[in-house]
Amino acid sequence: MADTEADGLTALLALQDEDVRAAQLRHQMRHLPEAAELAELEGRIARLDVELAGASAQREELAGRRDGLEHEAEEVGRRIEVIEQRAASGGSFRDQEAMASEIDSLRRRRRQLEDDELEAMEAIEPVESDLARLESSRAELVREADGCRKRLSEAAGVLQHELDVVQQRRGGLADAVPSALRAEYERLAPRLGGVAVARLVHNMCDGCRLQLPATEIDRIRHAPPGTIFHCDQCGRILVPSAPVAPREED
Ligand SMILES: [Zn+2]
Numbered sequence: 001m002a003d004t005e006a007d008g009l010t011a012l013l014a015l016q017d018e019d020v021r022a023a024q025l026r027h028q029m030r031h032l033p034e035a036a037e038l039a040e041l042e043g044r045i046a047r048l049d050v051e052l053a054g055a056s057a058q059r060e061e062l063a064g065r066r067d068g069l070e071h072e073a074e075e076v077g078r079r080i081e082v083i084e085q086r087a088a089s090g091g092s093f094r095d096q097e098a099m100a101s102e103i104d105s106l107r108r109r110r111r112q113l114e115d116d117e118l119e120a121m122e123a124i125e126p127v128e129s130d131l132a133r134l135e136s137s138r139a140e141l142v143r144e145a146d147g148c149r150k151r152l153s154e155a156a157g158v159l160q161h162e163l164d165v166v167q168q169r170r171g172g173l174a175d176a177v178p179s180a181l182r183a184e185y186e187r188l189a190p191r192l193g194g195v196a197v198a199r200l201v202h203n204m205c206d207g208c209r210l211q212l213p214a215t216e217i218d219r220i221r222h223a224p225p226g227t228i229f230h231c232d233q234c235g236r237i238l239v240p241s242a243p244v245a246p247r248e249e250d
Pocket of ligand 1: 198205206207208209210231232233234235236
């Protein structure tokens with residue numbers, strides 16, 4: 001095999017190493033643990049937001065009820081004042097009795113409203129403490145997510161940088177591979193899991209780990225320089241990395 005062909009095959013092997021490395025880097029970039037962590041944190045924030053919305057709606061409802069009761073108690077208070085003023089300005093005994101009875105009844109009504117208002121206010125307290133707890137959990141998660149996002153971007157940046165370096169090296173290697181050989185590699189690689197070139201080590205294809213038949217080894221040994229061989233078993237381009245070892249029976 002002529003030196004240039006051997007160089008071409010060596011360059012092709014190196015190019016394949018870069019492609020394999022690039023594929024690993026892309027895989028790592030798609031599966032960064034920080035991304036999974038961030039997704040988990042974002043999921044927890046989203047679930048907290050649902051809880052927060054529920055608690056917040058509950059607080060609004062209770063506050064509305066409290067305000068309504070307060071407003072109603074004030075109205076009753078104003079009615080009591082009006083009747084008290086009317087009673088103070090005189091009237092028959094029967095009228096006085098009727099007014100006193102109405103005032104009593106209105107006062108009872110006001111007490112009930114005030115009790116209900118107090119109950120609504122008390123009911124708000126646990127909801128407010130829930131809200132405070134949820135809000136502080138959310139703030140904590142948002143801080144964690146921000147930190148995670150930063151780490152994710154750093155990790156992705158490191159991998160991207162490595163990928164850029166790999167791509168640059170690959171570019172240099174591609175020029176050293178004869179175009180026909182490169183075309184063969186590009187055609188085979190997608191079908192062979194990205195590994196289209198294998199070394200022939202001690203009569204074994206290191207792509208599929210199978211021994212080549214003696215006849216094939218002979219053919220490789222006696223072939224004119226520049227011949228491209230494929231492994232019969234897996235179809236990979238074979239690169240004799242060491243002198244073809246003589247078989248024991250030879
Ligand atoms: Zn093979």
